[in-house]
Amino acid sequence: MIAASIDRACCRTTRFSIFEKEDGCRLESAMSATEVRSQTLKTLEPLSSLSEARLSELAELCHLESVGRNMDPFRARGLAGQVVYLVHGELALTYPDGSSTVLVGGSDDARYPLGRRGRAFTSAKAITDVELIRIDEDLLDIMVTWANIDELLRRFKRVEVKKGDVVIREGGEGDFYYVIESGKCKVERMVGGVSMLLAELKSGNAFGEEALVSEAKRNATITMKTDGMILRLNKRDFNELLREPLMHRVSMEDARQRIANGGQWIDVRYPSEYQYDKLAGAINIPLSEIRDTFGVLDKDREYVLYCQSERRSAAAAFLLAQHGYRAFLLAGGLWGGRGRSP
Numbered sequence: 001m002i003a004a005s006i007d008r009a010c011c012r013t014t015r016f017s018i019f020e021k022e023d024g025c026r027l028e029s030a031m032s033a034t035e036v037r038s039q040t041l042k043t044l045e046p047l048s049s050l051s052e053a054r055l056s057e058l059a060e061l062c063h064l065e066s067v068g069r070n071m072d073p074f075r076a077r078g079l080a081g082q083v084v085y086l087v088h089g090e091l092a093l094t095y096p097d098g099s100s101t102v103l104v105g106g107s108d109d110a111r112y113p114l115g116r117r118g119r120a121f122t123s124a125k126a127i128t129d130v131e132l133i134r135i136d137e138d139l140l141d142i143m144v145t146w147a148n149i150d151e152l153l154r155r156f157k158r159v160e161v162k163k164g165d166v167v168i169r170e171g172g173e174g175d176f177y178y179v180i181e182s183g184k185c186k187v188e189r190m191v192g193g194v195s196m197l198l199a200e201l202k203s204g205n206a207f208g209e210e211a212l213v214s215e216a217k218r219n220a221t222i223t224m225k226t227d228g229m230i231l232r233l234n235k236r237d238f239n240e241l242l243r244e245p246l247m248h249r250v251s252m253e254d255a256r257q258r259i260a261n262g263g264q265w266i267d268v269r270y271p272s273e274y275q276y277d278k279l280a281g282a283i284n285i286p287l288s289e290i291r292d293t294f295g296v297l298d299k300d301r302e303y304v305l306y307c308q309s310e311r312r313s314a315a316a317a318f319l320l321a322q323h324g325y326r327a328f329l330l331a332g333g334l335w336g337g338r339g340r341s342p
Contacts, residue, residue: 036062036133044085044133045111046144049151054143063134067126074124082134083113089130093121102127152241156231161224168222174211177238180204183228189220200225209322210287212238214315247317249331255304258328263302268316277334279306287312294323306330 038055041047041062050058067073073091088105093114095101103110114132115121158181161167167178170190180203187199187207198220201207211218212235233242250258259265265282267274274284285293287307297303303325305313310333320327330336 036064040087040133043111045113047140050143058135058140058143061136061139065132065134067130067132069126069129071126072124073126073130073132077134079115081137083116083137083140084135085113085133086110087131087133090127091130092125092127094123094125095121105130152233152237155237155241156233159230159232160228161230162227163224165224166221167224167230168208168218168220170218170221172218174208174216174218175235177206177208177212177233177235177242179206179231179233181229181231183230184225185222185228186225187220187222195221203228206322209238209242209318210315213318214287214311216311242318242322247314248321248328250304250328251331255306255328255330258302258304261302263304263328266303266305266316267307268305268312269307273308279334282306285316287316290316290319293320297325299325302326302328304328304330307333308335309333310336 036059038052038059041050041055041059047055047058065073067089086103086105087110090105091103093101093103103114114124156179161183167185170188180201182203184203185201186197187201188195188197190196201222207222208218210216255263255265259281265279267278267282267284268287268290269284270286271284274282278284297320303320305317305320305327306329307313310329310331313329313333317327317329
């Protein structure tokens with residue numbers, strides 16, 4: 001089981017009580033072991049995607065923390081390396097621009113980890129006594145990843161194909177994502193009325209994702225060169241299990257911070273568009289050429305991809321993320337980031 005393989009994870013859940021003495025000193029003490037119910041975890045995101053068995057394992061590895069009124073839950077123990085949820089009480093959050101909001105345990109917003117949606121907060125204060133659930137970030141990532149893979153394999157449909165079968169036709173609607181289990185196929189595109197061979201695909205290769213991510217027509221025809229077997233995933237399941245988990249959208253503010261910290265802008269539009277209104281420091285890699293960068297770009301560097309509307313950059317970001325790159329998508333594209341309208 002996953003729980004047994006994570007050495008640093010705790011074997012029992014411990015309730016932590018944080019309170020303040022009369023002289024202002026802050027104390028933290030471990031109280032009796034307390035169970036975090038899997039039903040509680042089921043209401044949280046992205047935990048709701050886990051099976052009951054995985055939730056039960058995770059419940060034994062969580063920390064349930066109680067924080068007294070007027071205390072800052074993160075003064076001594078921050079968010080670094082942890083995913084934290086507010087499950088009970090009211091918590092005031094203050095942001096860099098001086099604005100603030102009140103998060104209420106059990107509300108729709110509280111279903112998501114603190115500091116992971118929208119702007120990061122700079123300080124927090126418990127308006128009432130509150131309870132937090134803390135989970136090791138790496139542990140959660142492992143469990144969600146494996147749960148996603150299990151479900152992904154379950155939803156793929158195996159389809160037998162014959163030599164000459166057209167799997168995807170150029171100009172058609174994007175309806176499925178494919179992985180070749182066995183056999184070979186060729187990728188062709190019409191150029192000036194002539195069919196041009198672009199690539200050959202073999203066992204283990206995947207295709208069909210660009211039209212699904214960018215919601216565009218198929219840009220090539222893919223035909224089987226041999227008999228074989230392909231795995232097929234429908235558009236709805238693709239979006240749920242592959243597209244969204246790999247998509248990391250960031251605001252313009254967050255994107256600029258990543259660039260300032262050493263990241264790189266990638267403009268995936270055509271060169272003529274890029275020259276017109278590129279962002280400072282951006283490099284131009286059109287969507288049609290993004291596959292050529294596999295093995296060339298630095299996997300230790302962050303990349304923020306953009307186009308006008310997010311469609312092409314979404315496809316490019318998906319392809320990079322699928323190959324292990326730290327790719328981020330500028331939410332809304334240039335139109336959204338700069339307040340333009342189409």
